[in-house]
Amino acid sequence: MNGATTVSLVGVGGQGILLAAAVLAETAAAAGLEVKASEVKGMSQRGGSVLSTVRFGEHVWSPVSPHADVVIATEPLEGLRGLSLLGPQGTLVCAVTPRITPGSVLRREEEYPDDLAGAAAARGVRLLAVDAESLARRAGTVRAVNVALLGAASAALPFTDDAWQRGLTAALPARILEVNRRAFALGRGAVASQEVET
Numbered sequence: 001m002n003g004a005t006t007v008s009l010v011g012v013g014g015q016g017i018l019l020a021a022a023v024l025a026e027t028a029a030a031a032g033l034e035v036k037a038s039e040v041k042g043m044s045q046r047g048g049s050v051l052s053t054v055r056f057g058e059h060v061w062s063p064v065s066p067h068a069d070v071v072i073a074t075e076p077l078e079g080l081r082g083l084s085l086l087g088p089q090g091t092l093v094c095a096v097t098p099r100i101t102p103g104s105v106l107r108r109e110e111e112y113p114d115d116l117a118g119a120a121a122a123r124g125v126r127l128l129a130v131d132a133e134s135l136a137r138r139a140g141t142v143r144a145v146n147v148a149l150l151g152a153a154s155a156a157l158p159f160t161d162d163a164w165q166r167g168l169t170a171a172l173p174a175r176i177l178e179v180n181r182r183a184f185a186l187g188r189g190a191v192a193s194q195e196v197e198t
Helices: 017-030 076-085 116-123 132-139 142-156 161-171 174-197
Strands: 005-012 034-040 049-057 068-073 086-095 126-130
Touching: 005 017, 005 076, 017 034, 017 049, 017 142, 017 161, 068 076, 068 142, 076 086, 076 116, 086 116, 086 142, 116 126, 126 142, 126 174, 132 142, 132 174, 142 161, 142 174, 161 174
Parallel strands: 005 068, 068 086, 086 126
Antiparallel strands: 005 049, 034 049
């Protein structure tokens, strides 16, 4: 891997975007790569959009990039917005649950977009759609949606399982490590079963 790979993580405040970015950064470091990260919290404490970017490679000169190779979205509307970061051949890993309805939709100023698959196909983007909330519940806590998505994203990222496990261990408190390991494994398994079906 000579060039830098850029992963953007998008979601809504309170969904663990910054923690997921920390796990990804620790995983890349465990793989022996240079890592740079940036975050835009926005209105994160009020349920607003959150964006965090992790870049890794042999040499990474800047933590920011106008484009991403992979976008990980913890909510469908944020996934749709995140498509603008991806070019053809990019990958969107998106939770289909939970669905957080913004105020503009509640006030009937806008409609919640329902054709994420069509929008991804129109851009030439690979879509890995995951019922992340269900997987997190199976793991033991709905709060592990972010890590279930990392498990799904592992299908599109160049890290060994050992590097992922080291990243999880480095970034997560010991008291929640095992439940998050389960969520990661369930996310990875969900994508593996999708790829077998197609």
